[in-house]
Amino acid sequence: MADTDSIDTRIPDSCPASISEILKHAWHHNLPSLKPLLNVLGRASVQEPTTGETPLHAAIRACKASDEKSPVTAKDVVEELFMSGAIWNDVDNNNETPGCVAARLKQKDLYEMCVAAGVRAELLFEILEGYEALSSADEDEEFVDIRGNGDENAEQDDDEVPELVNIQETEIVDENPDRAFTAPKPVAATIDSEDYLRSNLTYSDGKLVDAEKNGVMMAWETSIMRASVDALLPCLTSGRRILNIGFGMGIIDQMFRDTEPAKHHIIEAHPEVLAYINGPGCKFGKDWEASSPSEGAYKVYGGKWQDVVPKLLEAGEMYDAIYFDTFGEDYSQLRMFFTDYLLGLLEEDGRFGFFNGLGADRQICYDVYTKVVEMHLSDAGMDVEWLEMQVDMQGLEAEGKGEWQGVKRRYWTLDKYRMPVATFMG
Numbered sequence: 001m002a003d004t005d006s007i008d009t010r011i012p013d014s015c016p017a018s019i020s021e022i023l024k025h026a027w028h029h030n031l032p033s034l035k036p037l038l039n040v041l042g043r044a045s046v047q048e049p050t051t052g053e054t055p056l057h058a059a060i061r062a063c064k065a066s067d068e069k070s071p072v073t074a075k076d077v078v079e080e081l082f083m084s085g086a087i088w089n090d091v092d093n094n095n096e097t098p099g100c101v102a103a104r105l106k107q108k109d110l111y112e113m114c115v116a117a118g119v120r121a122e123l124l125f126e127i128l129e130g131y132e133a134l135s136s137a138d139e140d141e142e143f144v145d146i147r148g149n150g151d152e153n154a155e156q157d158d159d160e161v162p163e164l165v166n167i168q169e170t171e172i173v174d175e176n177p178d179r180a181f182t183a184p185k186p187v188a189a190t191i192d193s194e195d196y197l198r199s200n201l202t203y204s205d206g207k208l209v210d211a212e213k214n215g216v217m218m219a220w221e222t223s224i225m226r227a228s229v230d231a232l233l234p235c236l237t238s239g240r241r242i243l244n245i246g247f248g249m250g251i252i253d254q255m256f257r258d259t260e261p262a263k264h265h266i267i268e269a270h271p272e273v274l275a276y277i278n279g280p281g282c283k284f285g286k287d288w289e290a291s292s293p294s295e296g297a298y299k300v301y302g303g304k305w306q307d308v309v310p311k312l313l314e315a316g317e318m319y320d321a322i323y324f325d326t327f328g329e330d331y332s333q334l335r336m337f338f339t340d341y342l343l344g345l346l347e348e349d350g351r352f353g354f355f356n357g358l359g360a361d362r363q364i365c366y367d368v369y370t371k372v373v374e375m376h377l378s379d380a381g382m383d384v385e386w387l388e389m390q391v392d393m394q395g396l397e398a399e400g401k402g403e404w405q406g407v408k409r410r411y412w413t414l415d416k417y418r419m420p421v422a423t424f425m426g
């Protein structure tokens with residue numbers, strides 16, 4: 001069988017000479033020959049037109065699978081490529097980013113360099129978005145959704161980050177003809193929050209899906225919800241005050257309810273979820289509200305959290321545990337929640353958690369976003385502890401099969417869930 005990681009497979013004879021030269025120097029870790037070629041903007045991110053090999057892929061792929069430290073020469077080349085504007089999340093024809101190749105070949109140091117580059121790029125991207133907002137003030141998209149949209153949103157355009165990073169060192173060219181490769185496209189899942197809130201939902205055995213068959217909530221996540229409740233309410237003490245944002249299938253709310261809280265508030269925006277809550281099979285309808293230990297202690301607030309939370313703040317509501325798990329919203333919304341509102345809602349020694357599906361369809365994206373969100377939480381005055389738990393992947397292995405049958409996109413691919421437990425800095 002042909003070695004799919006061989007230089008001949010990855011850089012075929014048909015490769016244009018100008019691209020092949022860069023890729024081969026990167027592959028052979030020949031820094032003296034490579035470096036002068038990178039002085040033109042865009043050359044660090046050339047792509048072989050048929051395999052999608054970039055210099056980063058080449059430099060990393062040339063290292064054999066090994067538990068030993070990555071070769072110094074490879075690290076030097078990878079560093080030089082990043083300094084020259086190489087793109088951390090370009091995918092090749094195997095749908096692998098350079099970091100995915102590093103992970104597969106057990107090149108831990110090179111993998112960490114890719115993660116660090118991803119974090120730098122995302123932070124820079126955020127600054128650029130900020131500058132854009134000052135001039136145009138209309139679009140405010142951020143990199144990835146917690147649930148809903150795919151990680152492919154995270155890929156940067158060819159001309160985004162590198163221009164600013166390397167402006168002094170490089171000669172600027174108008175167009176980059178060296179990136180003719182078309183990456184394999186995953187099943188598209190671009191979800192707009194307003195469209196979602198207008199769409200028809202279906203509750204069926206083990207899942208809640210929207211009109212497009214996007215999985216809004218699935219029963220396989222029960223173990224994650226269980227672990228989140230256990231982490232947010234240590235010892236599961238009764239009499240706590242709880243706020244949950246996003247009812248979905250009510251899995252986490254049932255667990256919160258079982259702890260016999262003194263206050264249990266739920267915010268839910270979708271009219272059909274609200275109808276389900278008030279329907280015959282659900283235990284969170286009017287009877288539940290009427291069973292409150294004190295006036296208004298058990299309550300479902302209908303509406304978007306963005307509209308409800310300011311009213312809770314105004315009313316002086318405080319909570320010991322807050323969980324955030326919405327659907328189809330940008331990460332920017334989660335960030336806005338913990339940056340702008342959490343301080344006013346959470347008790348000093350309270351705990352905050354959220355469903356951590358950021359970049360969960362690719363390990364390196366998950367690792368990058370873990371670091372980015374940690375920085376943002378820190379900016380908001382929060383420390384975060386990540387509790388890692390095993391996810392039982394049985395039935396979750398393949399798109400459209402097992403648990404994913406009848407669901408448009410497999411939004412979870414990882415065997416470990418990193419659960420955030422955030423507290424105010426001490």
Ligand SMILES: C[S@@+](CC[C@H](N)C(=O)[O-])C[C@H]1O[C@@H](n2cnc3c(N)ncnc32)[C@H](O)[C@@H]1O
Pocket residue numbers: 147216217225245246247248249250251252253267268269270273303304305306325326327328329
């Ligand atoms: C993933 S589900 C929550 C699942 C829940 N953790 C459980 O255990 O079943 C997300 C929920 O958030 C709701 N939602 C989406 N956007 C919202 C918003 N802006 N405000 C409040 N709820 C929202 C959705 O309608 C959906 O019911």
